[in-house]
Amino acid sequence: EPEVTQTPSHQVTQMGQEVILRCVPISNHLYFYWYRQILGQKVEFLVSFYNNEISEKSEIFDDQFSVERPDGSNFTLKIRSTKLEDSAMYFCASSGGLGTQYFGPGTRLTVL
Amino acid sequence: SQQGEEDPQALSIQEGENATMNCSYKTSINNLQWYRQNSGRGLVHLILIRSNEREKHSGRLRVTLDTSKKSSSLLITASRAADTASYFCATDKDDYKLSFGAGTTVTVRA
Numbered sequence: 001e002p003e004v005t006q007t008p009s010h011q012v013t014q015m016g017q018e019v020i021l022r023c024v025p026i027s028n029h030l031y032f033y034w035y036r037q038i039l040g041q042k043v044e045f046l047v048s049f050y051n052n053e054i055s056e057k058s059e060i061f062d063d064q065f066s067v068e069r070p071d072g073s074n075f076t077l078k079i080r081s082t083k084l085e086d087s088a089m090y091f092c093a094s095s096g097g098l099g100t101q102y103f104g105p106g107t108r109l110t111v112l
Numbered sequence: 113s114q115q116g117e118e119d120p121q122a123l124s125i126q127e128g129e130n131a132t133m134n135c136s137y138k139t140s141i142n143n144l145q146w147y148r149q150n151s152g153r154g155l156v157h158l159i160l161i162r163s164n165e166r167e168k169h170s171g172r173l174r175v176t177l178d179t180s181k182k183s184s185s186l187l188i189t190a191s192r193a194a195d196t197a198s199y200f201c202a203t204d205k206d207d208y209k210l211s212f213g214a215g216t217t218v219t220v221r222a
Contacts, residue, residue, distance in 0.1 A: 031208075033209070033210075035210075035212075041214075042212050042213065042214050042215070043155070043200065043202075043210075043212040044212075045209040045210060045211065048208040048209055050208075055208045056208040056209055058209075089152075091154065091155060093155075093210075099142065099143040099145070099160055099162070099204065100145065100157055100160050101145070101157070101210060102157055103147070103154050103155040103156075103157070104154060105153065105154035106153070106154050108152075
């Protein structure tokens, strides 16, 4: 069964460094998303992406964040200058447009 | 916000018993979905129910939706130890984002 994959599974970085989280959505899906979950808290929407542009973004998704679909398979989330409060599990999801979103296993980002 | 809120926050049951958890939300929705999350792991999609549906089944799962009360329930029948996880409801109004609740932590005792 097709699934969303994410790399790396765990990323440790120093405050102020740039990180890129990578995702490979399900191949025939058209809608792509990033969510995050701070330890012990709710899953929060960050951004959605469709037709090579951002469809919607949350207040969390400020100028430090960007997304890109550099080729036909990858979908990336970049954080330009990480802060301590960016430490969280980041989930990528994709959808074929019928509502169901399929999530990847997540990348645990730890900012020191 | 159309966020779902689950109730109860935590549930402990004996293996073989049924587990029921509820979700309430605030605004009109297109779909309501239930996800499972094992500790520290990814979100596994369980079931989606559309706003024009009232009940849906998938294996040991039964989901109901009452749009007049803005609420949904998830029933897991004949629970197993492997059902131990956190369960989240998530609502959407369009294709662009899901709003998640805080989740119900279910512990199934052997």
